[in-house]
Amino acid sequence: MKKLGLYVHIPFCERKCNYCDFYSLVKTSEVENRYINALLLEIKSYKDKCKGYEVDSIFIGGGTPSYLKPENIKLIIQEINNTLLLSYDCEITMEANPNSIDKDKVLQYKSYGINRISLGIQSLDENILKTIGRLHNSDEALEAIRIIKSAGIDNINADIIFNIPGMSNTPGQSVQSIIDTLDKIIKEKVKHISFYSLKLEEGTPMFLMEEKGLINMLDDDTERAMYYAGREFMENNGYYQYEISNFCIPGFECKHNIKYWTGAAYIGFGPFAHSCFEDKRYNNISDINIYCDNSNNTERYRQLNEVLSKESKMFEYIMLGLRMNKGISIDDFNYKFEANFLELYKNQIDKLLNNNLIAIDKNIVKLSKRGMDVSNYVFEEFL
Ligand SMILES: C[S@@+](CC[C@H](N)C(=O)[O-])C[C@H]1O[C@@H](n2cnc3c(N)ncnc32)[C@H](O)[C@@H]1O
Numbered sequence: 001m002k003k004l005g006l007y008v009h010i011p012f013c014e015r016k017c018n019y020c021d022f023y024s025l026v027k028t029s030e031v032e033n034r035y036i037n038a039l040l041l042e043i044k045s046y047k048d049k050c051k052g053y054e055v056d057s058i059f060i061g062g063g064t065p066s067y068l069k070p071e072n073i074k075l076i077i078q079e080i081n082n083t084l085l086l087s088y089d090c091e092i093t094m095e096a097n098p099n100s101i102d103k104d105k106v107l108q109y110k111s112y113g114i115n116r117i118s119l120g121i122q123s124l125d126e127n128i129l130k131t132i133g134r135l136h137n138s139d140e141a142l143e144a145i146r147i148i149k150s151a152g153i154d155n156i157n158a159d160i161i162f163n164i165p166g167m168s169n170t171p172g173q174s175v176q177s178i179i180d181t182l183d184k185i186i187k188e189k190v191k192h193i194s195f196y197s198l199k200l201e202e203g204t205p206m207f208l209m210e211e212k213g214l215i216n217m218l219d220d221d222t223e224r225a226m227y228y229a230g231r232e233f234m235e236n237n238g239y240y241q242y243e244i245s246n247f248c249i250p251g252f253e254c255k256h257n258i259k260y261w262t263g264a265a266y267i268g269f270g271p272f273a274h275s276c277f278e279d280k281r282y283n284n285i286s287d288i289n290i291y292c293d294n295s296n297n298t299e300r301y302r303q304l305n306e307v308l309s310k311e312s313k314m315f316e317y318i319m320l321g322l323r324m325n326k327g328i329s330i331d332d333f334n335y336k337f338e339a340n341f342l343e344l345y346k347n348q349i350d351k352l353l354n355n356n357l358i359a360i361d362k363n364i365v366k367l368s369k370r371g372m373d374v375s376n377y378v379f380e381e382f383l
C-alpha cells in the first residue's frame, strides 16, 4: 500500500504574534463551527481518490489547533478515520500553544489518538517573549510541557526561535539567552526541538517595526553564532540534527515532516494548506470565507494545479533531500529518474566540492557544515 501524510490547517489564533505570517485569524465560535463543517466535507471528498493509500502521519497545525474546542479535534480525527485507512502506528501530531492547553484537554487529545504534541515555546526569556508578542511567560511554557507529559503524551516537540532583535527598551536575544532556553527545555526531556532562525516576514508587525526603525535585525555573524552555539549545545546533550532546523533524540524524528523533504505524498486540508498528491502540487486559497462558501465544490478553492515536470521533480528531490543530514542517495536518484546524477550535474558538483559545500561519500551526497550555512546557494546550483 502506498503511504500518505495528511496536514490539517486550523486558521485561528487567540492573537497574532509579531513575527508570524501563517494564515490565521481571531475567531468567534460561530466561525469555528462553520469552518469545521467545511473541513469535514473536504476530508470526505477524498474518499475515492485515496483508495490504495494508507495514512501513516497526520499533522494538525495552524494557527493554533489547541485554541479549538477539543470536540472539534475529535470530529476531524473521526472523519479522517471514517474516510481513509490509517496505519496502526500512525503518527498524529497536534500543534499547541502553552496558554491554550490544560490537562483535561490533553487527556481528550490523547483519547482521540493524538500521540505527539508540537508546542510553541519560542523562547524562555521574558524580554524576548514580550518583543515577539507571545501570550505566555516562560514558567507557563515549562508548565505546559509538564502538563502534556502528565496526561501521558511523551513525544513532545518544542519550537524555538533564535535571531530575535531587541526593541528600544529591551535588549535583543543573545547567545547566552538561547543556551539558557535550550538548557531548560532539554532538562524537561522533550524528544524533539525545531530550531528556527527568525525570518522577517512582510506585512507582520515586526516587519513594520523594522521599517520604522523601531527594531534592528541582528547581523549575519550574530545569527550564525546563535545557530552554531545552539546546534552544539543540543548535540552535546544527546540530540542529533537530522535536518537544517530539526534536532531530536534518536528515533523521534518527525515522520510527517520527513515526507515534505523526501517528496512523499501528502494532502493538506483547509485554507492555506498545500498538497503533493498523484504527481500534482496544489494549494487551497488562504481565505476562510471562500473556503467555507465553496465547501460543496472543493475544486473552486484550489490554486496552482501544477503537474510537475521531470526537471522540477529532480530539483525538488535534490533541494529537499539535501536539507536532511543523511543527504540523498545517488543510486535512488538514478533509479527514480532514470538518470545519471554524477554526469547530469558534473559541473555543479565539481564547483560545490571545490568550495567544500557538499561532501560525497560512496553513494551519498550531503551538505557540508559550511554548505548548511549557505544552503539556498547550493540548492540554486541545481536549478
Ligand atoms: C505555524 S506556527 C504554529 C505554532 C503555534 N501556533 C505556536 O505559536 O505555538 C509554527 C512555528 O513556526 C515558527 N515560526 C512562525 N513564524 C516564524 C518566523 N517568522 N520566523 C521563524 N519561525 C517562525 C514558530 O516557531 C512557530 O511555533
Ligand code: SF4
Binding pocket: 012, 013, 014, 015, 016, 017, 020, 021, 022, 024, 062, 063, 064, 097, 120
Ligand atoms: S506563531 Fe502560532 S500563535 Fe503566533 S500567530 Fe503564528 S500560528 Fe498564531
